[in-house]
Amino acid sequence: MLCKVLEPRQNYVLYIQFFAPFVGGMSGYYVSSYKDQKRNETRYLSVTQFEPAYARTAFPCFDEPAFKATFNITLGHHRKYVALSNMPVTKKISISGRKNWLWTIFEQTLPMSSYLVCYSVNDFAGLKSQSTFSVDFTTWAPASAIAQCKYAAHIGPRLLDYYERIFEIDYPLPKVDQLAVPDFSAGAMENWGLITYREAALFYAPEASSEVDKQRVANIIAHELAHQWFGNLVTMKWWNDLWLNEGFATYVATLGMQELCKKWHAYAEESLENMMVVLNSDAYHTTRAISQSVSRASQFAEQFDPITYRKGAVIIRMMHMFTGDMTFRKGLNCYLKRHAYGNADQNDLWRSLSEAAHKFGSMPRYLDVQRVMDTWTLQAGYPLITVHRDYVRNTMSINQRRFLIDGLGKTMEKDNSISKGCWFVPISFTLARRANFTATEPRVWLQCDSQVNDIPLEARSPLGAEADQWLILNVQLTAPFRVNYDTVNWRLIIKTLHGGDFRRIHTMNRAQLINDALALSWNGHLCYKIALDLLRYIKQEHAYMPWRAALDHLETIYRIIKQTADFTLFQPQNFMNDLLRPIYVYLGGMETQSKGHHVAHKTLINQWACRLALSDCRKRAVQYYHRWFISNDPDLVNPVPQNLRSVVYCAALRQGDEYDWNFLWQRYCNATVASERRLILQALGCTRIVWVIRRYLEIIFNENSSIRKQDISLAFGAITRSHIGFPLAKNYFMNNFTLLTKSLESNFRELAALLLQITQHISSPHDYRELKMFIDCHRKLEKLATRSVRHAVEHAQVNLHWRQKQQSEFTRWLKARY
Numbered sequence: 124m125l126c127k128v129l130e131p132r133q134n135y136v137l138y139i140q141f142f143a144p145f146v147g148g149m150s151g152y153y154v155s156s157y158k159d160q161k162r163n164e165t166r167y168l169s170v171t172q173f174e175p176a177y178a179r180t181a182f183p184c185f186d187e188p189a190f191k192a193t194f195n196i197t198l199g200h201h202r203k204y205v206a207l208s209n210m211p212v213t214k215k216i217s218i219s220g221r222k223n224w225l226w227t228i229f230e231q232t233l234p235m236s237s238y239l240v241c242y243s244v245n246d247f248a249g250l251k252s253q254s255t256f257s258v259d260f261t262t263w264a265p266a267s268a269i270a271q272c273k274y275a276a277h278i279g280p281r282l283l284d285y286y287e288r289i290f291e292i293d294y295p296l297p298k299v300d301q302l303a304v305p306d307f308s309a310g311a312m313e314n315w316g317l318i319t320y321r322e323a324a325l326f327y328a329p330e331a332s333s334e335v336d337k338q339r340v341a342n343i344i345a346h347e348l349a350h351q352w353f354g355n356l357v358t359m360k361w362w363n364d365l366w367l368n369e370g371f372a373t374y375v376a377t378l379g380m381q382e383l384c385k386k387w388h389a390y391a392e393e394s395l396e397n398m399m400v401v402l403n404s405d406a407y408h409t410t411r412a413i414s415q416s417v418s419r420a421s422q423f424a425e426q427f428d429p430i431t432y433r434k435g436a437v438i439i440r441m442m443h444m445f446t447g448d449m450t451f452r453k454g455l456n457c458y459l460k461r462h463a464y465g466n467a468d469q470n471d472l473w474r475s476l477s478e479a480a481h482k483f484g485s486m487p488r489y490l491d492v493q494r495v496m497d498t499w500t501l502q503a504g505y506p507l508i509t510v511h512r513d514y515v516r517n518t519m520s521i522n523q524r525r526f527l528i529d530g531l532g533k534t535m536e537k538d539n540s541i542s543k544g545c546w547f548v549p550i551s552f553t554l555a556r557r558a559n560f561t562a563t564e565p566r567v568w569l570q571c572d573s574q575v576n577d578i579p580l581e582a583r584s585p586l587g588a589e590a591d592q593w594l595i596l597n598v599q600l601t602a603p604f605r606v607n608y609d610t611v612n613w614r615l616i617i618k619t620l621h622g623g624d625f626r627r628i629h630t631m632n633r634a635q636l637i638n639d640a641l642a643l644s645w646n647g648h649l650c651y652k653i654a655l656d657l658l659r660y661i662k663q664e665h666a667y668m669p670w671r672a673a674l675d676h677l678e679t680i681y682r683i684i685k686q687t688a689d690f691t692l693f694q695p696q697n698f699m700n701d702l703l704r705p706i707y708v709y710l711g712g713m714e715t716q717s718k719g720h721h722v723a724h725k726t727l728i729n730q731w732a733c734r735l736a737l738s739d740c741r742k743r744a745v746q747y748y749h750r751w752f753i754s755n756d757p758d759l760v761n762p763v764p765q766n767l768r769s770v771v772y773c774a775a776l777r778q779g780d781e782y783d784w785n786f787l788w789q790r791y792c793n794a795t796v797a798s799e800r801r802l803i804l805q806a807l808g809c810t811r812i813v814w815v816i817r818r819y820l821e822i823i824f825n826e827n828s829s830i831r832k833q834d835i836s837l838a839f840g841a842i843t844r845s846h847i848g849f850p851l852a853k854n855y856f857m858n859n860f861t862l863l864t865k866s867l868e869s870n871f872r873e874l875a876a877l878l879l880q881i882t883q884h885i886s887s888p889h890d891y892r893e894l895k896m897f898i899d900c901h902r903k904l905e906k907l908a909t910r911s912v913r914h915a916v917e918h919a920q921v922n923l924h925w926r927q928k929q930q931s932e933f934t935r936w937l938k939a940r941y
Contacts, residue, residue: 149172149307153172154168156168157265168245168247170304173239175242175362176423191236198229199226205247211259214293233466234464239354243741250929256284262299296351299316302320306832307321310324313372320344323342323800327798335726338380341388345377358466367469371436373397377393389413395631406504407528408527408917409914412503450479457475499546504526506544509524517586518585521569530648545572547568550565552595554595556592557742560629600635606635607643613649621660637676642676648931682884685846689934703728715764730770740770748774752783752786758793771886772809784807801834805841808848815850820852823839843884857897871908875908878911
């Protein structure tokens, strides 16, 4: 009760007495722990994770992104601990009446959203970065692991400096702290001035981690540092525009990675990876628009998905391409300066980029960025572009319709509203005789009716090409759409790919052609004869990206066909042997002396070779593992080459016995390198021994397990990927759902993620009926994770549909060829 009436236009200070316990799980202000190996004791720390809406559990606040404020933080703790927060420490004073206890008082923060507040009390060691950079940069971790932070401490300031240069805006805080958190639900969190990471996302040990691990650490750090501008300096007004944070950080990280280490080809490869994820995940009925209405805190979590991160990054890259580098940078600089320390929505971004585009003449006057980009952010899905060439008149006509993974024609018969949609599509293209794969700017805009925006208009364009020249659209995959050509053009492309000059087609476009052809065949838009005739060229392909695209799709077919009698045609003696053997030999197989080869490529090929018992792969893997097994001190001496460990561990356990499994489990329990622990967790799921798999499932979900809750999905997913493990994991999930709910502390989003790992492997009518019965019996799961559960069920439906409708065509081609 107030003692007097509040008067208008007066400032009042509100004091609230607030008490709260440390919350369970990994959100709010919570307790984490780690094992001190030297003292053989458990050490504790406190840390925060407030995104999206958990700051309210730690202190009274207006816990919404638009309510920016300054924060004055003081932490009380024993003097043996370190206190960290967003800003530097101003002073420490003794707590009266409590011996050896301190108040640590921090500088007032800049105006920021409550979800970016962070603080921690711990006993970590700090590693200061050695650089000429003006910002104080320190990385924090347990003293026993601080050596694993050297790489993070080295690249962090370099990335921050690069971002300052490309954004033309200085980092506004006096310091950056990077903090390794043992128990952490997210991969990392961009808290302004105190960035928190999972250990595996921050630690790199040169003597134990692979090159892929190193690149993963760099990517995550680049992502979080990009957030210091996109998300922290300028924050979305509401959670419907979360993609402005995450999409930009994902895309800008690829630029930072390319600057950091050009030999990784990170810009091209990450762009392809993002594109493939989008073209797959966004082709389902259960997808969503990038920007969509959210009104409840319980809905926020479902926004943190591939649509926000990956599709956000893909359409930002598309904007970068069609506006040009100068326009893009100047537009972003204007956007960041105009809304610094404030909030923005996507219309604010469109406005800044349109002004720059028209100033520099990089967009036609009849178009603006908003008109184009709203078609990509406010509706779900993406288009299938169909190209028909008139080989007599030397022209092409282009039209669009929404691409759906289960076949557009079938969907239109059921629900025409789902298949509607129109996108403003920048069309770049090149021709065989004058092949130019550097010209990514649009030569044609595929537009929508100006009166009725969901009615697409056909585009016609002269080509100036002879009838025997191929045409390829979407140079370097500048925009998220699939392309289907007429049969003659497909055959012209196939002829070139099978010839000696196939490298005239850009690597990214070779990957695109494989990805599109196989996806179009999957849902019946293209016959498998054309797609698989095209795919056969890959026997002479040495580049990583086309192989990544091919095996990504073949993985889905493998999961289904493995459960059928047709698998004998797919096995290495036939189809897969024909494709894989040349590249396996070229990359040096399981040899480690083959220097200069792409590590991720070699890993990918070897994983398939060992899975399908190709050549000497399994034999060599078991030999490597046995040398480790008989080592006098296997925790200190591991003779398995670092870049082959993911292949060796899994292949050895697939062939091994319970003693091999127990040996690797003991290595997990003793391991001090985060990347190694992560690798072992996945490899343990490769065993084919039924009772060992069942025991592993019990360990994963045991309340006292040494497997942290954040790693449950990783371990469980490894089991589901095994042909023998899948039915065991499915039955365990369905029969022990109450136990799993308790183990995951009623986190229904995580439970739905486990369900998706199962349904990706469901393709039989029996398994599908079982799934539907399970959903019917657990309505609470569907209620609290509606879209995630529906998406999981649709995965199973799509697999079942392919097995019933398309598998016979796929196997007919195999029988004719092999």
